[in-house]
Amino acid sequence: MIKDLINFGAGPAALAPSILAAAAQAIVNYNNSGLSILEIPHRDGKHFDEILAESKALVLDLAGLSADEYEVLWLQGGGRMQFAMIPMNFLAQDATAGYIDSGFWAHDAQSHALQYGNIETLCSTRESNYTSLPIVPKNISDQLSYVHYTTNNTIYGTQFAQIPECSSPLIADMSSDIFSGQRDYSRYDLFYAVAQKNLGAAGVTLVVVKKNMLDKIVRKLPPILDYKQHALQHSVLNTPPVFGIYVSLLSLRWIQQKGIKNLAAENNAKAEALYKEIERNSLLTAIVAAKNRSNMNVVFNALNEEMEHELIAYCNNNGIVGVKGHRSVGGLRVSLYNAISMAQVQQLITVLKAFENEKK
Ligand SMILES: *Cc1c(COP(=O)(O)O)cnc(C)c1O
Numbered sequence: 001m002i003k004d005l006i007n008f009g010a011g012p013a014a015l016a017p018s019i020l021a022a023a024a025q026a027i028v029n030y031n032n033s034g035l036s037i038l039e040i041p042h043r044d045g046k047h048f049d050e051i052l053a054e055s056k057a058l059v060l061d062l063a064g065l066s067a068d069e070y071e072v073l074w075l076q077g078g079g080r081m082q083f084a085m086i087p088m089n090f091l092a093q094d095a096t097a098g099y100i101d102s103g104f105w106a107h108d109a110q111s112h113a114l115q116y117g118n119i120e121t122l123c124s125t126r127e128s129n130y131t132s133l134p135i136v137p138k139n140i141s142d143q144l145s146y147v148h149y150t151t152n153n154t155i156y157g158t159q160f161a162q163i164p165e166c167s168s169p170l171i172a173d174m175s176s177d178i179f180s181g182q183r184d185y186s187r188y189d190l191f192y193a194v195a196q197k198n199l200g201a202a203g204v205t206l207v208v209v210k211k212n213m214l215d216k217i218v219r220k221l222p223p224i225l226d227y228k229q230h231a232l233q234h235s236v237l238n239t240p241p242v243f244g245i246y247v248s249l250l251s252l253r254w255i256q257q258k259g260i261k262n263l264a265a266e267n268n269a270k271a272e273a274l275y276k277e278i279e280r281n282s283l284l285t286a287i288v289a290a291k292n293r294s295n296m297n298v299v300f301n302a303l304n305e306e307m308e309h310e311l312i313a314y315c316n317n318n319g320i321v322g323v324k325g326h327r328s329v330g331g332l333r334v335s336l337y338n339a340i341s342m343a344q345v346q347q348l349i350t351v352l353k354a355f356e357n358e359k360k
Pocket of ligand 1: 011077078079080081105150152153154173174175176194197
């Protein structure tokens with residue numbers, strides 16, 4: 001039996017059926033190697049080397065970057081590990097890093113950095129519970145060790161359309177919108193994404209870092225926390241999450257096959273259709289103003305909390321899961337990552353309409 005629920009959850013998120021089938025096959029017998037992907041060694045110069053090489057090449061190709069200039073790393077420890085590693089590596093005790101405070105994860109990243117050096121909050125919408133994006137200042141100092149921001153705020157459903165202008169090194173958490181649309185990745189000195197949203201399974205984090213950043217590491221660190229050591233060891237400093245990297249490779253192939261341009265158009269159309277229904281539906285209200293809306297995470301309310309619970313249950317009864325809002329915001333949240341099809345969005349819209357009719 002194959003899975004039959006539509007998962008609109010924010011992460012671990014839906015994966016395309018073809019990716020799940022290929023991952024399942026690899027567990028049984030990887031590429032007819034006679035071994036499961038869970039058993040293949042990571043230092044035999046064969047299967048895993050191919051997985052690593054192809055996955056890195058695909059990342060660079062999709063981002064439009066060159067291997068001469070950027071390193072691609074597959075690391076563990078999720079988003080939080082990056083929140084810590086970034087200041088550990090790049091923020092000296094007496095130096096200052098700039099943070100754009102646009103949501104829960106952006107704020108958490110900033111909190112981690114406080115332990116290592118000075119922080120300048122460049123702009124923040126924390127006071128208004130992050131329901132809109134902060135206005136990024138035009139005159140960001142070029143003396144900052146780096147500027148960190150979150151391209152898409154997974155919990156609050158806001159997404160930056162523009163890349164901040166700054167001449168200090170630019171670092172971005174792209175966990176919930178990487179490769180979902182067209183973007184000039186060459187503007188970044190480091191960007192990262194946990195895999196469990198747009199890029200595969202939990203347990204692996206993609207980090208792409210400009211090589212010249214690796215000469216700016218400010219303190220002596222245990223190798224496992226040092227970007228340069230990971231780069232020197234080609235992501236096999238320790239036993240890597242082989243299966244997770246393989247699922248990301250399958251996702252990257254799938255993205256490559258679809259084409260980012262097509263995915264971008266599809267993602268826009270999906271989000272547009274859903275926001276349109278939320279605006280039409282007499283029981284629902286979108287939380288974020290149109291100009292700040294994310295096309296990855298759509299957050300909205302029903303008339304009251306009780307109705308929200310009813311709607312979540314109604315969705316569950318109709319084969320739709322993962323629509324409950326994050327505990328810090330409440331309401332509803334529908335995540336429309338790459339793997340979600342337009343047909344699935346239409347199915348959700350049909351259910352939202354039926355719910356409205358039932359309540360009349
Ligand atoms: C989910 C998420 C994270 C956290 O990832 P973990 O792997 O749970 O630490 C960080 N940043 C963003 C933008 C996210 O959406």
